[in-house]
Amino acid sequence: MKLDVILGLQWGDEGKGKIVDMLAPRYDVIARFQGGPNAGHSLSFGNIKHVLHNIPSGVFHDKIINIIGNGVIIDPVIFRNESESLRQLGVDIRQTLHISKKAHLILPTHRLIDAASEQSKGRSKIGSTLKGIGPTYTDKISRNGLRAGDIFNPQFKQKYNELVAWHQQILTSYNYKPDQDINENEWFEALDYLKQFLFIDSEYEINKYLDSDKKVLAEGAQGTMLDIDFGTYPFVTSSSVITAGVCSGMGVAPGRIGNVYGIFKAYCTRVGSGPFPTELHDETGELIRQVGGEFGATTGRPRRCGWLDLVALKYAIMINGVNFLIMTKADVLDNFDEINICVEYLQDNQKINYVPYDYNEQIQPVYKTFNGWKTDTGICTSAVQLPDKLMEYVRFIEQETGVPVFIVSVGKDRKQTVCL
Numbered sequence: 001m002k003l004d005v006i007l008g009l010q011w012g013d014e015g016k017g018k019i020v021d022m023l024a025p026r027y028d029v030i031a032r033f034q035g036g037p038n039a040g041h042s043l044s045f046g047n048i049k050h051v052l053h054n055i056p057s058g059v060f061h062d063k064i065i066n067i068i069g070n071g072v073i074i075d076p077v078i079f080r081n082e083s084e085s086l087r088q089l090g091v092d093i094r095q096t097l098h099i100s101k102k103a104h105l106i107l108p109t110h111r112l113i114d115a116a117s118e119q120s121k122g123r124s125k126i127g128s129t130l131k132g133i134g135p136t137y138t139d140k141i142s143r144n145g146l147r148a149g150d151i152f153n154p155q156f157k158q159k160y161n162e163l164v165a166w167h168q169q170i171l172t173s174y175n176y177k178p179d180q181d182i183n184e185n186e187w188f189e190a191l192d193y194l195k196q197f198l199f200i201d202s203e204y205e206i207n208k209y210l211d212s213d214k215k216v217l218a219e220g221a222q223g224t225m226l227d228i229d230f231g232t233y234p235f236v237t238s239s240s241v242i243t244a245g246v247c248s249g250m251g252v253a254p255g256r257i258g259n260v261y262g263i264f265k266a267y268c269t270r271v272g273s274g275p276f277p278t279e280l281h282d283e284t285g286e287l288i289r290q291v292g293g294e295f296g297a298t299t300g301r302p303r304r305c306g307w308l309d310l311v312a313l314k315y316a317i318m319i320n321g322v323n324f325l326i327m328t329k330a331d332v333l334d335n336f337d338e339i340n341i342c343v344e345y346l347q348d349n350q351k352i353n354y355v356p357y358d359y360n361e362q363i364q365p366v367y368k369t370f371n372g373w374k375t376d377t378g379i380c381t382s383a384v385q386l387p388d389k390l391m392e393y394v395r396f397i398e399q400e401t402g403v404p405v406f407i408v409s410v411g412k413d414r415k416q417t418v419c420l
Contacts, residue, residue: 002258003031003206003216005243006326008223009316011270012237013296013303014263015328015409020057020219022407022414023261028214030058031067031206033249034239035221036106036136037078038129054079056219059086059093065209066093069202069218070102071239071249073136074148076190083193099194100202101149107160108182109167110135116176128272137238139163149199151191203251210256218246224316232359235274243320261406262322264313266330266393269303271296277363278306278342292332307340307367314401315355325401328409330390331377331416339393340367343400370396377410383420386410394420 006023008014024030037053052059054074056066068074086093110132117135118128128134139145144163150156209216224230226237227245240248243260247253267288270276279285285305288294294303316322333339342365344351351366373389380386386408394405408418 001210001213001215002256003210003218003246003252004259004261005218005220005246005257005320006261006263007220007241007243007320009225009262009264009313009320009322009325010223010268010309011225011274011276012221012223013269013271013294014223014265016219016221016263017052017057018409018412018414018417019261019263019326019328019407020217021060022417023217024058024061024064026215027058027064027217029065029067029206029209029216030056031069031202031216031218031250032056032072033069033218033220033246034071034241035237036073036131036133037075038131038133038222038237053082055082055086055093055097058217058219059091059096062096064096066097067200067202067206067250068097068099068103069206069250070100071245072100073104073106073133073140074099074194075106075131076194077186078131080190080193094196098198098200098202098205099148101147101199102202103148104136104140104145105148105150106132106136107146107163107167108184108187109164109171110139112176112178112182113167113170113174115178116171116174119176120174134238135167148194151195152199206250206252207256210252218250220245224319225312227319230319232274235272257321259324260320260322261324261326262317262320262403263326263328264308264316265328266308266333267292268306268309268312269294270306271301271303275360275363276304276306277312277345277365278309278340279304280306284336288332291335292329307342307365308397309342309365310397310400311342311345311353312355313397317401317403322403324406325397325403326407326409327394327397327405330408331410333372334375334377336372337374339370339372341370341393341396342366343368368396378416380410380418381415383418386418 058064058066113135114130114132220241222237222241227241228236268278288305344353344366346364370393371389373387375387410416
């Protein structure tokens with residue numbers, strides 16, 4: 001059996017949580033393969049509206065195993081709070097959530113280093129979520145990090161103190177003084193809470209599931225244009241968010257990758273700094289923000305909004321080997337008279353149709369304009385009910401990318417999802 005992959009094709013916030021939740025009944029296992037609590041996967045159904053950060057988006061379905069893979073990093077305090085908020089909704093994940101022993105831990109001092117580093121950059125700051133993500137991955141790569149399996153080691157406290165002492169030296173070099181002391185007691189209490197879960201050698205467990213013909217869905221966080229290697233560097237996240245990251249973040253061979261589902265919004269958004277060719281600085285951009293509720297699920301920051309960027313989308317499809325597309329938030333554009341899609345870039349007075357190395361603020365979009373559908377798509381439950389103008393928009397994207405659009409999402413609720 002091959003595992004399927006679902007990931008974002010833009011700058012994150014594409015609606016992955018809802019789609020994973022909707023597809024989850026088709027699978028036996030949902031596994032997160034990278035990222036940390038900088039992710040905010042929103043789910044909405046019935047009277048429940050919930051945002052997941054560290055925990056995979058299959059937790060609202062009974063009998064599905066959810067795995068936090070080795071490529072993920074965990075903040076014990078955020079994890080505990082997230083788990084307890086689920087319990088208040090009647091969802092007890094202690095029997096269905098498995099945690100890789102090789103997943104790394106976010107320490108309180110990682111957050112301080114994150115804040116100090118961002119502050120030191122001044123106007124060139126990248127727009128970090130300040131969750132300690134970058135410093136934790138830095139410690140992982142420099143072979144200084146603490147892993148989830150280490151919490152059962154009798155020498156854990158000593159290893160923790162040694163790492164914190166190193167972090168204090170880094171903070172001194174930044175001349176950074178936090179507003180308040182870190183709460184180590186809360187962090188260690190959260191570690192004790194973490195111990196009640198099942199810790200696994202996830203690479204063995206996932207491959208055993210595949211060998212026994214269990215269906216596995218790998219869930220990514222952030223989006224392709226934030227990938228550490230192929231995103232808009234240095235305004236990127238600190239992990240490999242693309243399909244290749246599934247192999248290193250879960251311990252599966254490339255040949256075990258099956259279908260790759262790529263999610264994109266009917267328009268584009270971005271949080272934080274960095275180039276964004278189709279960004280709208282006018283009333284149209286503000287209208288998209290307000291209608292789409294484009295405020296960060298993790299940070300609450302207003303998202304930058306703009307038209308769909310087909311050049312970047314085709315790039316992301318190529319990088320990931322996407323063979324099915326999923327378009328979200330089509331309903332946000334319901335009331336627009338005209339809708340634009342960027343089909344080329346203008347750089348140094350030359351038209352280009354690729355994402356260049358020097359991807360910067362000087363790139364100008366070249367648009368193709370479509371008539372809006374001016375219809376309430378939120379009430380559509382089948383493909384035949386979708387307005388013709390929306391389907392023209394969808395078919396153009398399919399024609400240009402060479403990849404079929406599998407799903408169109410027309411609202412927040414899991415029921416507001418149309419399979420084509």
